[in-house]
Amino acid sequence: MSKTPWINVTTLGDLLLQAAEHYPATDAIVFPEERVNYRDLAERALAHARSLRALGVAPGDHVGLLMPTCMDFPELFFGISLCGAVAVPINARYQSAELAYVIGNADLVAVITTSRVNDHVNFVERLTGAFPELADGPDPVALALATAPQLRRLVLLGPDQAPGFLPEDDFRARAETIAHEEIMEIRSRVRLRDPALMLYTSGTTANPKGCPITHEAMVRNSIALGRHRYQLTAEDRFWSPLPMFHIAAILPMVSIFDVGGTYLTMAHFDAGVALGMLEGEQVTATYPCFVTIMADLIKHPDFEKTDLSRIRLMNSNFAVQPDWIREAMLKAMPDTVYVGTFGMTETAGTVCTSRLDDPLAARTSRLGVPLPGLEVRIIDPASGDEMPTGARGEILVRGYSLFEGYYKDPAKTAEALDAEGWYHTGDIGSLDREGQIMFYGRLKDMLKVGGENVAAAEIEAFLAGHPAVKLAQVVGVPDERLQEVAAAFIELETGEEVTEQALIDYCKGQIAGFKVPRHVRFVREWPMSTSKIQKFRLRDGLIEELGLKQAG
The missing domain is CATH 3.40.50.12780 (ANL, N-terminal domain)
Incomplete structure (x- = not known):
């Protein structure tokens, strides 16, 4: 009989005091210095x-x-x-x-x-x-x-x-x-x-929105993720390079504190320092999850000679990473259990994540199943009807970890939370027959090209396969004939050169014509919110540059 994942919850303050009582001499937090x-x-x-x-x-x-x-x-x-x-x-x-x-x-x-x-x-x-x-x-x-x-x-x-x-x-x-x-x-x-x-x-809006998170939501979600789903123990050493003002840093930190393990981080991400920590500190679990971090680790000259064999668990999100990242990590760490994750600030972090015993194919092509106590639905955003298995629609979430509304913003709260307690995420996703979730992008990132619906994420994923491309972001800009067309913003790999037309030609004949970007611009520094690229700034700047008229 499997162990029951009992609901245990306390306050953040008491969680730390309990860890100090039971594991006083254990490293709680480790920085390189x-x-x-x-x-x-x-x-x-x-x-x-x-x-x-x-x-x-x-x-x-x-x-x-x-x-x-x-x-x-x-x-x-x-x-x-x-x-x-x-x-x-x-x-x-x-x-x-x-x-x-x-x-x-x-x-x-x-x-x-x-x-x-x-x-x-x-x-x-x-x-x-x-x-x-x-x-x-x-x-x-x-x-x-x-x-x-x-x-x-x-x-x-x-x-x-x-x-x-x-x-x-x-x-x-x-x-x-x-x-x-x-x-x-x-x-x-x-x-x-x-x-x-x-x-x-922040996301795509001009002013950021405040998300109050309760002690129950933060601690209970951390326990459900770490102690139960990831089976963390006091022997684990959990590394995350993400900034501490981000939910994706607070969540793993609280998760490992719950079991008396060690949280490892760094003031500023440096791939060489990170690889040194992963080997020297004998890290057992990692939370890199963002493509830029994964790519920098793999491309560092020390990657192949770093001993990463102690890492038993990696939150890798391979389902939304370029194929070459998955292939490089699987080659370097064949015995590691890779998991996918879907979540957001409004849900105190993780909603869905892989089970450790899920098949490798599921853990690397999907983002997991809901944590106990959380529910997920996929609906047609226009009608509100439930979407069939495998069909794409808006992801809705309900459960104990939800925020109770944006701070001092009843209008945005009413848009996000319905009368039945469902949070309308604004994310596009699907659920397969096993209840595994997949994320395809934001509703606001859907382009309407000549009547065809196009997910920006699909074009971004294709462009990311070009050897000169480090990161691609796609937005829609107005077009007199097609209503809207794709525009791609590209960050190149260090030392690489490629022309705008060459990237457009790379897409032609490989993806549907209506998905091919009509405009390409190169970017060295991205406009950022807490953790997301602010696409609206990219779009507005290009519209102004091209002298186009804003839709609507």
Whole structure:
């Protein structure tokens, strides 16, 4: 008789304290240059909770984290949870205008940031650009900003000091004014359905939307994924290079903390450093999942000589990766169990993922089945009717991990959540006879070329097969005769050269004529949201360049 995957759930703060009690000396988090065990991580998180409480942060308050992936992040993330507040990780790529919007929209009462990272990343400059009053040197614990009236405190970690920011030494010293028992009392009153964090998701809209995620959703989903579906244990060492402000980093981190294993990450992805970690730290499970990361690992000169034999599990998403990536990984790590995954911020991460005993063909051509407690449907987005097995339609999700609405945006919430509790993802997918899901792209990424429906993802996948192409993104632009035609944006491999016409010729005769891009542009840097390329910016720029009229 198989083991029952019991529903076990707690708060984020208690999850860390339990790990510290059972696995005090085990490495909790490892960076290339530093590491911390569970005992010390819990102590640091509790100290931060006391400092936050001393600054007047109350249960339910929203506290922003604006920093790169670093050891301070998890210490503060769990510290915020332990004092009953809501952590709001902010995309470290955001510039002043975006920061002004998110900080005001999220009703943050405090923001904790870090000193200058390098010549290109200076959060103090960005925040001062967002709120020019900071240059006048206001009291950093009694701010009164016109465009962010809830924001009362700014904390600056690191050696730098700046007008309007509370220095790190002062922040840490305030912990001494709050008793440990006060935090433990607050911690005990946190409810499972209280919001634990709020992440902002952008996608294709101009302003990002806040997604509150409860303790139950975050912790229960992490347990369902790690302990039950992936069978992680305290012996596992789980590596993910994704930024900590992203749900795809928070989810594996909480998953491995639940079982007392080790989470490994890095401040900035570097394929050479990553390969060194994978071998030297004896990593057993990985969460690379994005094509750019997989490609950089494979193409690094150290890839073939790196010992990756200890990796038993990889979240590879081969179903949506170019064929050459799958072939290279299978050759390098033939004994690894590769799994696919489908999920999003609004569902606290993973909705579907492969079972470890699924056939290899299913694990590499599909994205898995729903986690227990989650449901998936495929509907015709126009009629709302259920689609037959194998047919494409909009993916709907329902279950315990769903967010309960976009923060302060009832209109967007009404569009996304229906009366029966189904979340309309806006993703195109299908379910096969075994209930395995496949993802084909976004509804908004469907092109209408001369009456033919075309998925941008199909053209992107074909272009990715060209040896000079590192990454392809396809959008639709207006066309007088066909209504809309495909336009391809291409990032080339380092050192490769190819002309626009050569790529168009590459498509001709290989894919249907109506799918062949009419325009090709080369890109060195992509306009990004948290984790997605903002296609609307690519499209708008090309429409302006070509002097076309926007549809509608």
